[in-house]
Structures are given as C-alpha cells and as structure tokens.
Amino acid sequence: MKQDQYSLSRWMEGGGPEAEIVISSRVRAARNIEGSQFSCLASEQETGTVLDRVSSVTGSSDKFKDFKRLQINELSDLEKQTLVEKHLISPFLAYESSNGAMLMRGDEGVIIMINEEDHLRIQTILPGLRLEEAWKETEKYDDLLESELNYVFDERYGYLTACPTNVGTGLRASVMLHLPALIMTRQINRLLGALSQVGLTVRGLYGEGTEIIGSLLQVSNQVTLGHSEEEIVSNLGSVICQVIEQEQSARQGLLDKKRAELTDKAWRALGTLKYSQIMSSQEAIELISDLRLGYDLGLINGQVDHKLLNELLVLIRPGCLQLLAGRELDHNERNLERPVQIKATLERFQKEKVKPKGNKSNLKDD
Amino acid sequence: MLCQECQANEANIQIIKSVDGKQTEEFLCDQCARQKEELDFSFEPQFSLHKLFSSMLNQNLLGSRESMHVAKTQCSVCGLSFAQFSQIGRLGCRECYNEFDESLKPLLRRIHASSTHTGKIPVRAQRRVKYLRELDQLKEELQVKVQKEEFEEAAQLRDRIRDMEKSLEEEDSRGTDHHQNRTDHDS
Numbered sequence: 001m002k003q004d005q006y007s008l009s010r011w012m013e014g015g016g017p018e019a020e021i022v023i024s025s026r027v028r029a030a031r032n033i034e035g036s037q038f039s040c041l042a043s044e045q046e047t048g049t050v051l052d053r054v055s056s057v058t059g060s061s062d063k064f065k066d067f068k069r070l071q072i073n074e075l076s077d078l079e080k081q082t083l084v085e086k087h088l089i090s091p092f093l094a095y096e097s098s099n100g101a102m103l104m105r106g107d108e109g110v111i112i113m114i115n116e117e118d119h120l121r122i123q124t125i126l127p128g129l130r131l132e133e134a135w136k137e138t139e140k141y142d143d144l145l146e147s148e149l150n151y152v153f154d155e156r157y158g159y160l161t162a163c164p165t166n167v168g169t170g171l172r173a174s175v176m177l178h179l180p181a182l183i184m185t186r187q188i189n190r191l192l193g194a195l196s197q198v199g200l201t202v203r204g205l206y207g208e209g210t211e212i213i214g215s216l217l218q219v220s221n222q223v224t225l226g227h228s229e230e231e232i233v234s235n236l237g238s239v240i241c242q243v244i245e246q247e248q249s250a251r252q253g254l255l256d257k258k259r260a261e262l263t264d265k266a267w268r269a270l271g272t273l274k275y276s277q278i279m280s281s282q283e284a285i286e287l288i289s290d291l292r293l294g295y296d297l298g299l300i301n302g303q304v305d306h307k308l309l310n311e312l313l314v315l316i317r318p319g320c321l322q323l324l325a326g327r328e329l330d331h332n333e334r335n336l337e338r339p340v341q342i343k344a345t346l347e348r349f350q351k352e353k354v355k356p357k358g359n360k361s362n363l364k365d366d
Numbered sequence: 367m368l369c370q371e372c373q374a375n376e377a378n379i380q381i382i383k384s385v386d387g388k389q390t391e392e393f394l395c396d397q398c399a400r401q402k403e404e405l406d407f408s409f410e411p412q413f414s415l416h417k418l419f420s421s422m423l424n425q426n427l428l429g430s431r432e433s434m435h436v437a438k439t440q441c442s443v444c445g446l447s448f449a450q451f452s453q454i455g456r457l458g459c460r461e462c463y464n465e466f467d468e469s470l471k472p473l474l475r476r477i478h479a480s481s482t483h484t485g486k487i488p489v490r491a492q493r494r495v496k497y498l499r500e501l502d503q504l505k506e507e508l509q510v511k512v513q514k515e516e517f518e519e520a521a522q523l524r525d526r527i528r529d530m531e532k533s534l535e536e537e538d539s540r541g542t543d544h545h546q547n548r549t550d551h552d553s
Contacts, residue, residue: 032460037444041458117456139486146488152460153491155498157474158483160463162456164470165477167463169485199479226480 009086009125010109012314014306016128020296021244023176023216023310026087027134027233028123029142030161030170034150038162039097039115047099047115054114057148058103064144067112072100078328081319087125092117110137112145117162118170120145127306129240131173131233139229158225168225173236176205177243180215180293181250188212191243198239199223205285214285214313215293219243255297266294270303273312274346276339284316284338308349315341371398378440396442438465494534501530 011024032038033053036046058064072080072093080094088108093100093116103112113121122145124137152160159170166172182188192202205216219240221232254262269290273279292309294300314320316338322329325337369377375395440447446458448466457463463470474481487495504527511520 034460037459038457040454040456041444041446143489146490150490151488153488154460154463154483155491155495156482157463158485159488160457160460164457164474167474168478168483171485223478225474225478225483228485232485 007108008307008311009088010107011087011125011127012307012310014127014310016126016130018129018244019127019306021178021247022129022240023178024087024125024127025130025134025173025175026123026125027131027138027171027173028121029138029159030118030166030172031120031122031142031145031159032152032161033119034152036119039117039119040162042098042115044098047097050119051099051101051114053149054103054112054120054145055101057145058112061144063141064103066106067103067110068106070102070104072097072102078319078323082323085317085319086314089113090116090121093121110141112141118166127310129175129237129244131175131237131240135171135173135229135233165222166224169227169229169232171224171229171232172220173233174218174220175236175240176216176218177240177247178215178289178292178296179217179243179247180289181254182243182247183212183215184254185250187246187250191246195219195239195243198235200236200239213282214289216285216289251293251297259299262294262297263299265290266297266300269294270300270346273339273342275343278335279316279338279342280335281316281318281338284342285313288312288316302353304346304349308345312342312345315345367393369393369395369398371395378438378442380439393439438468441465497530497534501527501534504530 011026016022016025033050036042036050039047042050055069058067058069075083083089083102084091084094086108088104088111089102090113093102093113097115099115101114103114105111109126110122110124113123122138122141124134126134126137154160158168161167161170179188182191195202199222201220201222203218203220204211205213205218219236221236223232227235269287273284273287273291288309291300291304292306295304295306295309315324318334321334321337321341324341329337367377369375370393372395375397377393377395379394379396380391438448441458441462442465443461444458446462448469451457451462451466457466471481504523508520508523508527511517511523
C-alpha cells in the first residue's frame, strides 16, 4: 500500500516545454449529471446514484481499463492527505465529499473526481507548459463520459456548475510557476497586479488562500463563461509565455551580476538539505527553490534534476512524510523525519546516477 | 416571511415593479402571485397574438413603460434559498440558475467576460440547442410579421411555434425528473 500510494505522478517526472520555469500544467472540467441535485444538496442516495452511473460507464469501457478506482471512504487519512499533497485531488473530495471517489489513470496524469463540489471533475496534469495538450486529454475523457451520460447543460449558460464561478465551460486551466528571479528583483508585485488585470488568478503553492513560498505560484483563468475552451487555454498560455520571458531576463540579469552568490546559495541549499537534522516544511521548500534555481542556471550540474526536485517538493509534506516513515508523526517528529527522508532521496539519486541502467524504482522504501 | 396577499403561506417570490420610474416591492407566495398574474411576465411568455397586442397597447397607447423583475427568494425545485446560496456560494440544482436568474445575471457578468456560453456543446445537447435556436428565430420572425400587420402569416408562425414548444415539452417530460419540473414551470 505504501509503495502504491507514493508512486511518482506524471507531472513529477519533470521535463516538457519551459520546464525550467513551468513545473506543471493542469486543465480540469467541471460537469454535473442530469437527474441529481448538485453535490452540496444531494442526499447520500443521490451521490450514490451518481457514483453508480459513472462507474457503469467507466467499468464497461475499454478506454478506462487503464484507470484505478479509489473510493475515498476506503482510504486512510494519510492516503487521502498524500493524494492532496501530490495535487491529484482537491481537499473537498478528500474531506468533505459524500460517496466521493476517483478514477486515476496508471500514470496519475488523468484523474476523474466523482462527487466533488460538482458531480465530475475531469483533470489532466502534465509536466511543463502543455496547456493545449492537457485540454485535449481532458476533453477526450469528457467526450467518452458524455457519450453515455446526460450532462447538465444550458443553452445560455453552458455547463451548469454548483458554483457560478465555474459556469460556462466549467474549465479551469492553471500552471505552477517557479519565479525566484522576479521575486528576488522585486518585480513580482507589478506582475501580480498585471495578471489580475487580464482576468487571471494567482495563488500560492497549496491553492486558495495560501501565500507564496518557495517562489512557487499557480496562475489560472478566472473567467469560464463567454470564452471558448481553446480561447481560455491559449489566453493563459500566451500570458504565461510573457511571464516566462520576464523571469528569464531577470535570471540573466542576476546571473550577470551575482553569479558567485547564486552558486553559493544553491550549494548551501544542497548542503543544508543533505546534512540538517531538524527541518520545517517551510525551510525545506525555500531550500528546494534555491536548489532548483541553481540547477536551472547550470550552477550545480549533476547534483539534481527536475524529477528529483519535484519529488522532494512532495515528500517533505506532512502526509507523504508519514506514509514514507510508515507511522504517524507529530509536528516535532516530522521535523526530525523530514531531513532523514530528504537525505535518503538525495543519496539514492546519486547512487542511481553511478549505475545509469539501474531500475526505475528509486522510490522504494529501504 | 408570510405572503403579503393571503397572510397564510410562506412568501417565496419577491416582485419588484417599476412603473414610470416608481418602484414598488411585494412578497408573495406562488399561488397569490399566479392569481395576480404577475408571473406571466416573468417566465418564457406563451406566445399569442393577444399578448403581443396587449403589450403593444401598454407601450403605445397608454404611454406607460412597465418593466417587472421577479426575484425568487427560494428555488422551488431543490429548496435552496438565495440567502443560503449567498452564504455557501454553491447552488443546489440546475433550476437554481433559472429561478435566481435575476440575481445571478449581474453576478455572472461581474465574474465573467459575458453571460453567454460560447464554448463546447455536448453532442447530446446539440440537437436540442439547434431546436431552441430555431424556435428563437421563429419568434423573432413572428414579431416582425405582427409589426408589419401580416396577421395571416403571423398566425401560421404562431401555430408552428406552439407545435415546436409542445414537442419540446413532450420530449422533456420523457426525460429525467428535472425535466418534469422544468415543464411544470413553463406551463
């Protein structure tokens, strides 16, 4: 089970276009099924019906044979937490849903949440800047489900969703960005203002209401009604391309003026991650960010790669940490366990580099 | 709050009338609102020449411009009140979008780029959407015919619109629970 739950998700593999700035791209579509009230008012019987209907479609189709079905109430608290920490499911599905369930493709790149705030949330998460591809993938599964299910659709307002902020296309496209240079050079606030003016929402690493830590932020479309899916995705994409340009020029500026300092910062981050004995998740995230910047600027070649950095970003979180440790840990114990897991993961990476043809399962518990 | 007319039932309809710029407000129950025929203005009007004429009469002969908004305070299908919605930010069912339309429209306009969906249409809904768009077009033609006083053709159009609306309702009532509710409203 441990092994099963702490598998690498597709987005964590790293790579993809603009990977040195864009960590992942995500597109999700919200859908409801005719005949049941929306989730917040639906009785347990109704959410049960929704689950049965979706399961009967996916269970009988070849197209879904790659998918694993997990029932939320059959998962342990730690397993739920881990799925949230890997950004695979929403906190709502994990903690507030009735008859909540998920269908997850083998590579964890496509997830269909059932009985979330809306009956269905179909999402694709890919590494790098690949919004179009993520939308196409989401649409593929949307079409498959729609061929068997009656979606709640209105001629005027499009796909009807529980929250009016999602109505229309029901589409939320977002990217996770790493923008350390814009933050260091204090250009970030101007950028945030500009983004909100063009109808985009910016949030911290862990979603709604979280502040920016580790120079990581999520940018997503706010408008879902009045633009087509393709427009939403390409609008976001083109704004992100401009953000990337700005971050790149800020990085170049830093590199020209402060190369030695940045190199020092990255190596110190690596050293601290490797040899600390006590570490909070906040500190870890900031250090991983310094390390990522150093790697992306070519200042610490061979020490890390994107896959490792993404993996670290996930495993330092409370749920994953406890899952890896195999037991429940309180706050202080987690701060002790965190450096242990980080060190083990860094050492494994080094070992695998020495044996290049080594097997892929660098996540196996020792 | 009790209905201001019968003082017996719970009021679930708020009627804001503005006549020549003067606003009046009334809280009524379904039945009383229906009796007062206020509701006829609110939902998809049943097309008849009679009504077209009467609205033209109102506008042209009496010179008074009457507009009316009916803001529902509770969804008659799922029971969610607008106050509850304001608190939880979630609607209860598809009908909430119809029932709270007057209040939702400005909200949607503020959040989004417009208030009309221009994106993907699910294959299953495409036939219905086409049908409804055709129906809208015929209604517009009807207006034109009436204005041109081509009453014979207008009557033909009216009959066609009625037939189309009837078959739509029949199709709906064969569908799911929700559609049954929807038909109840429209009738």
